[in-house]
Amino acid sequence: MKLTKTFKAFFESEKSGGLLLLFVTIVSLLLANSSIQTEYIAFWAAKLGTHSLTEWINDGLMTIFFLLIGLELEREMYQGELSSIKNAALPIFGAFGGMIIPAGIFLVLNFGTITQNGAGIPMATDIAFAIGILSLLGNRVPTSLKVFLTALAVIDDLGAIMVIAIFYTESIAYLNLFIALAIMGGLFILNRRKVHNLIPYLIGGVAMWYFMLNSGIHATITGVLLAFVIPFGNGGKKTSSYKLQHFLHNPVAFFILPLFAIANTGIAIGSEWYEGLNHPNTIGIILGLVIGKPLGIWLFSFIAVSLGICTLPRDLKWSGILGAGMLGGIGFTMSIFITLLAFKNDGQEVITYSKIAILIASFIAGTIGFIWLKFNLRPARKKATK
Template identity: 70%
Template sequence: MKVTQLFTEFFESEKASGIVLILCTVLSLLLANSMFQESYEAIWHYQLGHHSVEYWINDGLMTIFFLLIGLELEREIYIGELSSVKNALLPVIAAVGGMLVPAGIYMIFNYGTLTQAGAGIPMATDIAFALGVLSLLGSRVPTSLKVFLTALAVIDDLGAILVIAIFYTDNLSLLNLGIALGIMGVLFVFNRMKVNNWIPYILGGIGMWYFMLNSGIHATIAGVLLAFVIPFGDGTKKTISYSLQHFLHKPVAFVILPLFALANTAVIFGGDWVEGLTYENSIGIFLGLVLGKPIGIFLFCLLFVTLGVCKLPEDLRWKQIIGTGFLAGIGFTMSIFITLLAFKGQPEDVTISKIAILISSLVAGIIGYTFLSISLKKGNKVE
């Protein structure tokens, strides 16, 4: 299978980032539950301008993360795994199953309750963590499995972005939204006129971010929209899209996502945290990520492959799809991100949800790694 250099670069940076994220999460949890608790929390609540450091990370720096996701998705659509309907269908179908089933499981436990807004939490997959765990299996992992998980996770993130835009928007300001979309329209015209200087796109992107922030729609959406008006061209190294994606990989993987992990996993385990795991919200998150993800991905893939709509790559087996489904249950970054939006102004629900996400992601990762480790054993023929 031909794999573009940029995909390889993306995979390498994401798997390394997964390891860094694990270390940052452990460090953050230790500091938040140590004698340095107050000082550590004060760092993230320190005011810069009219907002906290944590706010600028979540609403500012994470926009750059979403820009990178958008650029990767654009590349996949034009020349990658999503460029042909035949190749795109399997990860698209897997992603849909991996979003609908977990959300459905969550709603079984939370429909009609104060926490039903959290249905989007178990729908998400953390690319960095998932690929980080997959990379631990080394050269035994077939390229098609790496591509499948990456494409699935990217589409999953697009689904999460749509969920954020549609379901987690309060007090919509049509004027600010209109200005943001107007700027996007101007940048699209620049794109069609083949303006290949990155400066107007970056300046326009900052304007889009500002007006999107004030529109009521989460500002990070501006990052994805900006990605699709940046000229892709033929996708070679000389294009703005390629250069920007290449430039952003390491800052996002080793600065932005670790900062997000540090700021958002400073969870204090109070005396009643175990009891919190028995709440409907926690059960919905756990079952959604640990069981809903692999069940949804496997069943949707099996159904559509059986119907002849798409086909399984020759070097993959169904057990490996199940194992990948468990890895997709590592929600972490996107799940925590959606938690912050779903339970805004409900700190107790945010804390309980974060603990449930951390435990669920850990369990899903361990099961996924074990499952794939067995199915990918050298010389082990998997049916």
């Protein structure tokens, strides 16, 4: 299986971005528990107008991240692994299992409690971190495993976006929502009239974001909606979609996601931080990500292949699927993002303990996944020299 240049560029940026995420997270945790703890945490809580600096990052800059996710998903649907039912079936089933089983484990422990809204937290996979860990294995990783994990994580993010839109919307201001959708309709007309200049789409996107922000539906949804009205054409280098996707790769990987990580992992860890880990909420998050993710991804993939819906690539074994499932348990960015939405009315303590659980679970999942794949994937054979 050959990798397209677009996929290679995406994989490389996500690989480097994942390693950077790890670095800034460690730095943020150290600063939040240093002698400048108060000043550091207060900095991110400082108000800029009606919102804090962290809220501007989460509601504003993360919309650009979702725009990139939307563009990547669109490309996968038109030209990549999701362009045919046969190729798409395996990661789709895997992603579906990787959302259903973790959410189910969480709900078994939390249904009927004030924390049941957190069911979406262990459903998420952090693309950058997962690919970053996978890249550390070098030439051991078969091409099909890279494609499977990437496609699975993109579908996973789409699932997370749907969860945000459906379950974490409390009330809707229908006039603002109607205006946002009307703007999207106008941009779609521009698309159909073959207007390829990005400027009107970006200006319209900002207007869409403003009205979506004030509609009650989370503003980051705008990013995905905007992606699907930007002209895709034949997907070539001269198309609007390709240009924007290519332009956004580095800013998202090396600025927006690290900034999100820094702003949201400034966690002051007290001497009794472990007391919050015996709550059904934190137990559900850890079990959902560490056990539910690999179990769901492997099981649903196995069922799909057993039913003849799809086939397992020749260079990929079931141990590789299980390893990818373990790396899928690295929730981090998306899990923290959903935590902020799920528990925004439940107090900072619940959010803090949930973040700690996410960090612990992501560390365990990444470590186990790396070790498992290292011992189960054989290094690529070097070509014999003449």
